[in-house]
Amino acid sequence: xxGLDAVFFDIDDTLCATTAFAQRARRNAVRAMISAxxxxxxxxxxxxxxxxxAEFSSNYEHHFDKLLLRLDPSALDHLNPALVVxxxxxxxxxxxxxxxxxxxxxxxxxxxxxAAATKLGIITHGLTVKQAEKLVRLGLVPYLDPEAIFISxxxxxxxxxxxxxxxxxxxxxxxxxRAMYVGDNPANDVAPPRSLGMRTCWARxxxxxxxxxxxxxxxxxxxxxxxALLRDRYDVAIP
Numbered sequence: 261x262x263g264l265d266a267v268f269f270d271i272d273d274t275l276c277a278t279t280a281f282a283q284r285a286r287r288n289a290v291r292a293m294i295s296a297x298x299x300x301x302x303x304x305x306x307x308x309x310x311x312x313x314a315e316f317s318s319n320y321e322h323h324f325d326k327l328l329l330r331l332d333p334s335a336l337d338h339l340n341p342a343l344v345v346x347x348x349x350x351x352x353x354x355x356x357x358x359x360x361x362x363x364x365x366x367x368x369x370x371x372x373x374x375a376a377a378t379k380l381g382i383i384t385h386g387l388t389v390k391q392a393e394k395l396v397r398l399g400l401v402p403y404l405d406p407e408a409i410f411i412s413x414x415x416x417x418x419x420x421x422x423x424x425x426x427x428x429x430x431x432x433x434x435x436x437x438r439a440m441y442v443g444d445n446p447a448n449d450v451a452p453p454r455s456l457g458m459r460t461c462w463a464r465x466x467x468x469x470x471x472x473x474x475x476x477x478x479x480x481x482x483x484x485x486x487x488a489l490l491r492d493r494y495d496v497a498i499p
Contacts, residue, residue, distance in 0.1 A: 264459070264494045266379035266408070266434040270443035271394055272386070273466040276362050278394075280466070282318070285355035286310075289324070292351035296344045300335045319387050324348045362398045363465055365483030370403035372498040373490070381408025383428050383441065385419040385448065408432045419448040422455050429456065440494075442486065446471040461486065 272278035290306045298305065305327070312326045320326075324345040328336060336344070373380055380403055384391050391411045395401050410428045417424040429436055436457035443449025443463060450460045451473040462476040463486075478493075480486045490496040 262494045263438065264378065264440055264496060265438040266381060266432060267373060268381040268383045268428060268439060268441045270449055271382060271384045271391060273444040273468065274442060274463045275366055276360060276398055277466055279468060281360055284359065285352045288355045289348035289352040292347040293344050296347040297339045298335050298344060300331060360397050363483060369483050369487050370400060374403045376497040378496060379408055379432060379434065380404050381428060381432060383410045383425060385412040388414040420452045422452040425453045425456055425458065445469045446473060450474060450476045
């Protein structure tokens with residue numbers, strides 16, 4: 261029987277459907293900006309916003325400011341751009357307050373893993389505050405080992421560099437063969453930890469990616485499947 265001392269998780273599209281949420285939040289932001297007076301078609305503004313995000317990355321902090329610079333000046337006649345941006349920001353965050361939720365089964369599995377004395381951690385790519393906020397909003401912090409949360413911006417190493425995973429293993433004092441990583445993107449979440457000897461689990465709850473590199477040790481499409489895998493293959497003492 262295999263054994264594990266620690267399970268590390270990605271956040272985005274692994275513990276929650278971040279991509280789908282972000283699309284809804286951006287759409288609501290665009291609608292709010294139009295309600296604030298922007299004179300343009302919703303689909304045109306949304307399409308321009310998607311280009312801004314593609315060009316400046318999702319972690320850029322001034323998407324809406326750049327968006328307004330790209331609209332025809334007539335769309336903003338007699339408007340205060342700061343108020344338009346504020347309307348978009350407020351609508352985005354209102355959507356976050358209402359809709360950001362973990363996938364079914366996440367809370368119960370992490371609760372049971374913690375009760376089974378399994379070390380639970382996070383290895384995620386992104387800005388420190390943004391990724392930490394997601395963990396707080398999802399209500400997952402009480403289950404996690406506070407010394408096993410590794411955010412690329414905070415560590416100074418980004419995915420897919422295996423050094424991010426190596427840092428997590430060393431600081432958590434876990435041998436790679438006794439640790440599993442669960443993530444949604446094979447290029448970032450399978451190949452690097454597998455190269456270190458970690459067990460890898462491809463979480464296909466959103467299924468946006470293909471696996472063109474090393475095969476994961478396991479694939480799951482729900483947290484019920486992950487529960488059964490950990491219990492039956494790794495002898496983790498969970499129901």
